[in-house]
Amino acid sequence: MKSSQEEILQIVAQIKKGDESAFEKLYDNYSGALLGVISRIVKSDEQANGVLQETFLKIWKNIAKYDPKKATPFTWMLNIARNSAIDSYRKTKKTQERVIQNSEYDVSDIKGPMIEQRIDHIGLAEIMGKLNPDQQTVVNYVYFKGYTQQEVSDELGIPLGTVKTRVRSALIDLRKLMN
Amino acid sequence: MDTRAYISTGILESYVLSEVTDQERKEVECLSHIYPEIKQELELVQFNLEALSFQGSITPPSSVKLDILNAIKNLPQEEAEDTSRGTDKIENKDSEKKESKVIPLNADTAEKKAPVVWKMLVAASVIGLIFSVGLSYLSLQKVNKSSGLAADIKQDRDAIYTSYQNVLNREKQLVSSIDATEAQLNFVGNSKTKKIVLAGTDAHKESESIVYWNEESKKGYIQLTSLPSPAIDKDYQLWAIVGGKPVDLGVVDLNNNELVLHEFPDVSEAQAFAITLEEKGGKPTPNLEQLFVIGNT
Numbered sequence: 353m354k355s356s357q358e359e360i361l362q363i364v365a366q367i368k369k370g371d372e373s374a375f376e377k378l379y380d381n382y383s384g385a386l387l388g389v390i391s392r393i394v395k396s397d398e399q400a401n402g403v404l405q406e407t408f409l410k411i412w413k414n415i416a417k418y419d420p421k422k423a424t425p426f427t428w429m430l431n432i433a434r435n436s437a438i439d440s441y442r443k444t445k446k447t448q449e450r451v452i453q454n455s456e457y458d459v460s461d462i463k464g465p466m467i468e469q470r471i472d473h474i475g476l477a478e479i480m481g482k483l484n485p486d487q488q489t490v491v492n493y494v495y496f497k498g499y500t501q502q503e504v505s506d507e508l509g510i511p512l513g514t515v516k517t518r519v520r521s522a523l524i525d526l527r528k529l530m531n
Numbered sequence: 532m533d534t535r536a537y538i539s540t541g542i543l544e545s546y547v548l549s550e551v552t553d554q555e556r557k558e559v560e561c562l563s564h565i566y567p568e569i570k571q572e573l574e575l576v577q578f579n580l581e582a583l584s585f586q587g588s589i590t591p592p593s594s595v596k597l598d599i600l601n602a603i604k605n606l607p608q609e610e611a612e613d614t615s616r617g618t619d620k621i622e623n624k625d626s627e628k629k630e631s632k633v634i635p636l637n638a639d640t641a642e643k644k645a646p647v648v649w650k651m652l653v654a655a656s657v658i659g660l661i662f663s664v665g666l667s668y669l670s671l672q673k674v675n676k677s678s679g680l681a682a683d684i685k686q687d688r689d690a691i692y693t694s695y696q697n698v699l700n701r702e703k704q705l706v707s708s709i710d711a712t713e714a715q716l717n718f719v720g721n722s723k724t725k726k727i728v729l730a731g732t733d734a735h736k737e738s739e740s741i742v743y744w745n746e747e748s749k750k751g752y753i754q755l756t757s758l759p760s761p762a763i764d765k766d767y768q769l770w771a772i773v774g775g776k777p778v779d780l781g782v783v784d785l786n787n788n789e790l791v792l793h794e795f796p797d798v799s800e801a802q803a804f805a806i807t808l809e810e811k812g813g814k815p816t817p818n819l820e821q822l823f824v825i826g827n828t
Contacts, residue, residue: 368608370608372600372603372604375600375603376596376600379596379599379600383591383595383596384585384588384589384590384591385581385584385585385587385588386584387588387589387590387591388584388585388587388588388589389584389587391589392587400589401591401592401595404591404595405595405598405599405602408599409599409602409603409606412603412606412608413606413607413608413609414608414609415608416608416609416610416611417609417611422560423547423577424574424577424578424581426577426580426581426584427547427577427580427581430580430581430584431548431549434548434549435549476583476586476587479586494548500548500550501545501548501550502550513540513541516540516541516542516544516545517539517540517541518541519541519544519545519548520539520541520543520544523544523576523579523580523583524579526579526583527579527582527583530582530583530586
């Protein structure tokens with residue numbers, strides 16, 4: 353179902369020329385993954401769908417700015433999705449009802465009321481539960497709350513360098529756990 | 532360069548998450564060009580993040596797809612620009628500008644206006660230089676047939692890295708020099724900036740200076756268009772005449788083109804500006820027999 357990296361680069365090249373059906377293929381390939389990323393930050397279904405739409409419109413509009421030499425297409429799209437989600441989350445933070453997540457990563461929070469239909473999440477949540485507490489904390493903040501590493505450093509009083517190395521080791525361990 | 536150590540700081544992850552300064556970003560891009568192990572690791576980090584993101588996929592409702600495909604029909608694509616990825620949250624910590632109150636201008640830049648794009652051109656050409664240096668070094672390596680190939684390659688790469696650091700530092704200097712020039716030109720061009728020519732006195736007919744004074748921001752620059760070099764034990768000192776009395780504005784350091792300041796009081800009421808030649812370090816009151824230039828506001 354998912355195209356190879358080469359195919360994706362070709363699709364992107366087509367989109368740069370304004371090819372709408374190539375754009376549709378991009379959507380089919382990546383919308384699920386991006387919606388997952390967005391949903392972890394934004395929490396409500398409706399809001400997440402809105403951010404997903406916004407993300408893809410930005411992708412379409414700004415495709416000329418994407419430089420394949422600098423990063424993979426997914427990385428570029430991931431950042432658009434993540435930044436849009438963070439902006440959206442911050443705008444509605446005051447009015448939105450949400451579960452306050454403290455620094456202890458708790459798997460049961462993820463299995464709470466908003467995620468009932470989303471069976472896809474659970475595999476990921478269980479994997480995350482297997483990280484060590486330090487890693488869980490940074491992953492919680494960076495991945496689920498949309499904090500930048502600098503913000504995590506400020507919030508928890510940990511040196512920025514330490515936050516970065518923990519993010520790195522968490523990503524490496526998560527990858528191992530997945531295989 | 533210890534590439535493993537560099538990688539283990541987590542900077543590549545930060546790059547992928549778009550949480551790097553402009554400087555760090557350029558560094559990662561350049562180093563991944565020079566060191567294949569960094570390029571490989573960067574790719575791996577991206578693929579891992581992608582795999583993780585796919586692990587947590589959520590299928591969106593089909594209505595979202597329809598809405599998007601409809602919306603793009605009326606959404607024009609923007610044209611390419613020459614700088615970085617447009618949608619990042621990159622924090623730029625590079626620009627720290629020192630605020631000096633009275634600074635001499637370089638005489639020959641007063642007429643031209645330096646566009647901001649000069650800064651980017653300098654940066655771009657510097658990076659371009661690195662790439663071409665790096666690439667030509669790497670292609671030379673293919674010719675090397677000795678058995679110490681790996682060590683040679685590492686040495687060359689380290690040399691490139693050192694050159695790269697030097698060029699980066701040079702770029703920093705150039706950029707801050709352009710910034711300073713730009714600031715001065717903007718100041719001079721400002722509509723609220725007054726230009727006051729300080730003409731030579733009878734004893735020093737050839738001397739001249741110009742003061743640019745902005746009434747709104749209460750800042751000024753001095754341009755020493757024509758003053759003889761002072762002796763080793765002497766300094767030029769700038770004064771404002773306020774209410775008939777001279778007010779010390781500081782000593783001019785001809786070597787650094789900067790004014791060594793004392794407290795800079797509000798001289799919006801200045802009737803005139805003047806420069807005298809004083810003992811090194813200046814004096815609290817001027818020696819009027821050594822008055823070189825003076826001009827009324």
